[in-house]
Amino acid sequence: MLFSPYPKTRREELFDREVELGELESSVERGERLVLLLGLRRLGKSSLLNVALNELPNPSIKIDVRKTYSEFSSVNRYVIGKMLLSGMSGKKRLVEEARAFLERVRGVSVSGFRVEITSRDFSITELLEALNDYGEEAGRVVIAFDEAQYLRFGGATRYDGILAYAVDNLPNLTFILTGSEVGLLFDFLKPDDPNAPLFGRYHHDIALERFEPGLSAEFLRRGFEEVGVEVREREIEDAVEKLDGIPGWLALYGYTRVTRKLRHGEAIEEVLREAKSIADGELSRLFAYSPRYRVILKAVALGYSRWKDIKDYVTLKLGYVNDSNFSALLENLVKSGYVEKREGRYTIPDPVLERVFREL
Ligand SMILES: Nc1ncnc2c1ncn2[C@@H]1O[C@H](COP(=O)(O)OP(=O)(O)OP(=O)(O)O)[C@@H](O)[C@H]1O
Ligand SMILES: [Mg+2]
Known part of the structure; x- marks a missing residue:
């Protein structure tokens, strides 16, 4: 189902x-060793990655680094x-074929189709x-790190160094990093x-x-058609205007309309409610770090777009903040994709989050 609210796996x-x-x-077929799949949240990176890994004949391993980090509080x-x-x-075929190579790795044991770390001298x-040697026989092995920016929390394990070593010396591996x-x-x-x-x-x-407006409308039409639900053209246009071309929001809108039989306005409200709860989850770590993030996001969402105006707003609400601290906080929001900076102006690139942030 086109509107399914989970990352897709098939073309x-x-x-x-x-x-x-x-x-x-x-790029995998050409033997490239490092591929970056970039884009704002909810544009469909994980979906694209899943479909590619499913279609490519290569053996592959995927790690959701964001999930791993939140589960273990570490990515050592x-x-x-x-x-x-x-x-x-x-993955029977992979383990069976790679068994001889994996067994040679210190600290790793293979039993049946399970591969485990058994001692502390294990080295990535x-x-x-070993996977590179296996790749020489089996064809290139693809290793995908979804939300790879979390690899920066490796502590003593420096993944940038490991990746550089692999890119230089292990020709039968391709790394796909999404972010x-x-x-x-x-x-x-x-x-x-x-x-x-x-x-x-x-x-x-x-x-x-993001999808262009025409494509977003086509996505919605196709999705409703697939499940035999009739929807007014005017509503499609309004949804495209409010949700912009972000497939994650468009899919969620379609999904709630179809499965919960909501009317147009209710479904838009539902997307906003859902966006709020997603944003609360995603941003809680940031807000715990500094309450100023909340106020900065609100200021930008309310339309303050110049550095000075945003800072004045924050000062008014929370009191004095020094310039370099403020700049660092704002810059972090840009780096994490919640705020966009263009020609000296700051905006919230996702209109749904913009509405959510106005209420912060
Ligand atoms: N091209 C597409 N066709 C159909 N559905 C899509 C498409 N792209 C994304 N979606 C849907 O949008 C939602 C978000 O997609 P996905 O999780 O792949 O995005 P993402 O970029 O990995 O997001 P995040 O940054 O939050 O991990 C999912 O429900 C997915 O099914
Ligand atoms: Mg994803």
């Missing part, structure tokens, strides 16, 4: 995106090692080397920093954009 469920899917798949090498191995466990690099917090992902990878391990390494960037 038939994916609306449009043929170009990006083709680009992603052909044992945690990521465990996730890599459990991403393999159960050795595991990647909705694009600025934070680049802060972690530092591809332009001469002192950073990944400096100068080639990476193929694929940027997901």
Whole structure:
């Protein structure tokens, strides 16, 4: 179902995106070693990644790094090692074919179709080397880190260094990294920093954009048609105007209309309610860190777009804040994608979140 509110896994469920899917798949086929799939939240990165991994003949392992981090509060090498191995466990063909290679890795044991870490001298690099050797026989192995910006919390494990080593020395691996917090992902990878391990390494960037209005309308029409629900053209236009071309919101709108038989206005309200609860969850960590984030988001959502105006608003509400602290907070919001900066003006790029933030 086009409106299903979960990341898609098959091409038939994916609306449009043929170009990006083709680009992603052909970059793997060409043997590129580092591919970045970038875009704001809810544009469909995970869906695109899932579909590509399903379609490509290559053995693949995917880790949701954001989920891993929130579950373990860490992404140290044992945690990521465990996730890599459990991403393999159960994939019969992969474990069977790679068994001989995996058994050679210190600290890893294979029993049946389960692969586990058994001792502390386990090394991620050795595991990647084993997968690279396996890839030489089986064809390139794809390792996908969904929401890879969370790899920056590796502590003593420096994933940028590990990635740089792999990109240089392990030709049978392709890493696909997705990131909705694009600025934070680049802060972690530092591809332009001469002192950073990944400096100068080639990476193929694929940027997901929102749907154009015509395409958004087509997405809604197609989705309603698929389930035989008739909807007025005027309502489609209004939904496109309010939800913009963000597939996650469009799908949620369609889903609530169809499954809960809501009218247009009610469904829009429901999307806003849902957006509020999603935003509360996503932002709670940030707000716990500094209550100023909340007020900055509100100011930008209310239309204050210049640095000085936003700062004045925050000062009015919360009292004195020094310039560099304020700049750092604002910059973090830009890096995490909640705020966009263009020609010196700050805005909220997602109109649904903009409405939610006005009420903060
Ligand atoms: N091209 C598409 N066709 C159909 N549904 C889509 C498409 N893109 C996204 N969706 C739907 O939108 C929602 C968000 O998609 P997805 O989770 O893949 O996005 P994301 O970019 O990974 O988001 P996040 O940054 O929150 O992880 C899902 O419900 C998904 O089913
Ligand atoms: Mg995702």
